[in-house]
Amino acid sequence: MEETIKLLEPVTDEPTKxxxxxxxxxxxxxxDLKRKVLLLQLASFGLMIGFMVYFYNAVVLTSGNSLPAVLSRFVDESLHLYFLTAIAGAYATALFLKKKEEKAEKEFHTLRCEVIRxxxxxxxxxxxxKKRIAVFQVMKSEFGINLFYESK
Incomplete structure (x- = not known):
């Protein structure tokens, strides 16, 4: 248990803590999930931009702007498949964690509203x-949890 919550001894009982x-x-x-989703989204975006720059410089410019030549060079290199797999994997993982983040946010908000009610x-x-306001202020300042109002 957090030390700050333990120090609320005279004001709150054990179940409340x-x-x-x-x-x-x-x-x-x-x-934590919010941070992970952001990092994965940035990683997939960065990989996509990096691949587009590489692909344009290494494949499109050297193929003489001929579509069959560009497609041929794209298929010949296995590195392109690895790049696309990494981009798709990072994006799919970000989507998966985004769903988990939304679920965690809903659980957090539900419990927060329950404490308020x-x-x-x-x-x-x-x-x-009268002392509960001090508890609410500690929760807001120490942990960033607003227990004064139910709205997000």
């Missing part, structure tokens, strides 16, 4: 109800 820890874990999973049950006493 576990719920907040679960929220932090889901946020980290979502952020159940805040009356999680901090039932008037003293703790």
């Amino acid at each position: 576990r719920m907040l820890q679960g929220l932090v874990d889901k946020k980290r999973k979502f952020d 159940k805040s009356g049950e999680l901090w039932p006493q008037p003293y703790h109800w």
Whole structure:
């Protein structure tokens, strides 16, 4: 459990801490997948641009702008197939991880909204109800999780 969440001892009980820890874990999973998707999208875009530049300089310019010659040179080199496979693989992996990212975002948002809706049950006493704002501020400043409003 996060040290920051452990330090909320007088204000929150153990089940609430576990719920907040679960929220932090889901946020980290979502952020990690978001970063991976961006890197794979950039990698596939970079590979595609690199292949297009290479293909234009190495194949199109040296083939005299003849379509049969360009196609022949394209098929003769196995390197072209490797390039296309790498581009397609990076793009397909980015699409796969994008679906996982959307699922992780939905899970995170659902749990976040549940914490907001159940805040009356999680901090039932008037003293703790006033202190919950401090908990919400800690979650926002330390982990970037907004528990004040349900909207994203």
